Amino acid sequence: MSNAVKLADFLQDNANIRVLQGEEYVSQKKIKVSDIYRPGLELSGYFDFYPVDRVQLLGRTEISYAARLDSDMRKRVFDKICEPETPCVLISRNLPVPKELKAAAAESKTPILISNDATTYLMSMINQYLAAKLAKRVSVHGVLVEVFGMGVLLTGESGVGKSETALALVQHGHRLIADDRVDVYQRDHETVVGESPKILKHLMEIRGIGIIDVLKLFGIGAIKDETEISLVINLTNWDSKANYDRLGFQENTRIICGIAVPQVTIPVKVGRNMENIVEVAVMNFRAKAMGFDAAKTFDENLTSLIAENTEEEKEGDKD
Structure with missing residues (x-):
């Protein structure tokens, strides 16, 4: 406390x-x-x-x-x-x-x-x-934004492009909560909330430009004091040898203040539109929460196709 x-x-x-x-x-x-x-x-x-x-x-x-x-x-x-x-x-x-x-x-x-x-x-x-x-607060290195009304914590190594991605999201109409350092605390047994330290409130560091005031540049609609962290998106530099999840079956979490928050890892590569990918990741996460799982649908379709082919092979053997 x-x-x-x-x-x-x-x-x-x-x-x-x-x-x-x-x-x-x-x-x-x-x-x-x-x-x-x-x-x-x-x-x-x-x-x-x-x-x-x-x-x-x-x-x-x-x-x-x-x-x-x-x-x-x-x-x-x-x-x-x-x-x-x-x-x-x-x-x-x-x-x-x-x-x-x-x-x-x-x-x-x-x-x-x-x-x-x-x-x-x-x-x-x-x-x-x-x-x-x-509430007891702990600091997390990352950028916290609200995308489509859902709190998203962008994490990753320094220089991977967290702030630049957040800036592009703000330009898309989403809101910044904290840049570089996020103070988080546990609201209840299932909820963790993030906010900006007072000294960094509304400010963002963009390499090559310096410190910018998001409130003054983009207006009151571009910022928010705090938000529940619903999803962690870990940005990582592209590695051609790494084995990335291509179908969406992997379900990972990150423990923040003792609470397991869903986490996805997105590789960063030149030419990838990261803000659009983050938006899609958020929409996909919300769709899953509502029961619409594309990976599960694909798996069911694949299983059904295999079953049909197996039945056809059996019928062919009988002939």
């Missing part, structure tokens, strides 16, 4: 959440875990396993229950909920904030945030946001 998410950055990225109280403390607060907590048992006074370091989310259930408590009990409960380690308290649905909570938050220098959104929506949205921000 990375160190933390600054509360100020969290608020900047989530415009539906605003500061109700404690604006002066926002810059001092950081969120270190992605889990969100709704203090339920704590309102009844049970704090044995209270996760003090989480964002504390109070919805209609918590606020209405707190309203039934007497003032002294509310004060004791909120004094314990608002600890110096608590990053913030978030109130959903623009619900009224108990004065005891405001006092406890002011005493512990805990910001109170508020939103008009429903509690369950906030919980899901914040959890996804923090899980992505706090």
